[in-house]
Every structure is written in C-alpha cells, then in structure tokens.
Amino acid sequence: MGAKVQAFDPEGLHEARQLLRDVDFKADPYEVATGADALVIITEWDQFRALDLDRVKLLMNAPVLVDLRNIYKPADVRARGFKYASIGR
Template sequence: MARKVVAACGGQVRGKVIALLGLTFKPNTDDMRDAPSLSIVAGLQDAGATVRAYDPEGMDQARALLPDITYATDPYDCAEGADALVLVTEWDAFRALDFDRLKATLAAPVVVDLRNVYRPEDMARRGLRYSSIGRAQNRTE
C-alpha cells in the first residue's frame, strides 16, 4: 500500500509530508494489532517521507508502535501542508469530511483512498487527484 501512495505522489515521496487518516486495524476500536498503518508508515518512511497521522481512538496505542511520526489533533490539522492525504481506516468521521476545506489545506490535491470510501466522481468534481484500490477508474485528475 505504501507503493500505491508513492505512485499517487508521482513516484517520489522523499522530503514530502504524507497525512494518514486512521491508524487502527478497523474503525471503532483502538486495536493496533496487524494494523495496515504499521507497514504503510514503515514503507513511506523508508522512501523518505515524513508521516503525520490522525485516528479518532487509536493514537495512544499507536504512539508506542509508531514513535517517529507526528500526531495531529484532527483530520484538518493532519492534512495541513501535506503532499497527500491517505485514508487507511474507514472511520465514519472520515466519511463526512469537508473536501473543499481539505483541498485548501493540502500542499498538493492528492487523495489516496485505501478503503474505497469516496466516489471518484466526487473527488474529480472537487479538483482532487484521487487514487483508490481495485476500481476500473483508479485515478482522477
């Protein structure tokens, strides 16, 4: 999944800030066991990215496992100045984000949806470069 994020960022994340929404294994829990965020963060850091993250419930648990990332206070704080926004865990709170506000907050209008929560046509209408998993139209510009 980290490679998917790197590809969405033009093949290079060295020196870039990547914002992750969701760290836990699944929504409505603080469970970090086998959470995909663990390998995604490692892959992004290995590629030279700085990672900032927000999770509604799991940040205390995540801090012990991911001490070398920055933790945000909310999704918009997480996205501030980031080169890409990545949805990792499909929390209900992330389904109702203000994407116009997020676009204005991001340094680059890149959204990578690893859970296929968002509709590609909605992202395109908002001027976001959108990448998702396993869809016929994987990317909008």
C-alpha cells in the same frame, strides 16, 4: 530526502503512538491535511467519511487523495480538483 508522516487516529491513538514512534500525530484530520502533499485514508472511521473535501483541498500543498477504503466516489472527489486513487475498485 524522505517523508514526514503526520497522522490522526480517532480510536487507537495510544496504541498507534507506541507502534509508530516517528509519526507526528495530530488532533484532527484537518490538521493532518495542513501542508500535506498527499492524504491517505486507511480506516473507515466516520470522521473520514464526513470530511469537508473543499476545506481539505485548501489546506493541502497538493490535492492528492489516496483512499484505501473506497469511502468516496471517484467522480465526486475528482470534480473537486483532487488527483484521486482508490484501491481495489
């Protein structure tokens, strides 16, 4: 078993590709969400603050969102049907 990691980094793509050679980098966050069992937000870039969460949910295998930057309101995300975890609240 194991995990397949897909990522999108709008700012540090070149550097990230050098450091994380086993990661499959995608063109946008929606491509990352496609077929995912969980989505983890680790940066606060505007692209992540403005996600169409309804679209994200439809693309994922399982609607699980882990928000390490606390950019979403838990009640709002859960109301859309996600299992939601945020760190440090």
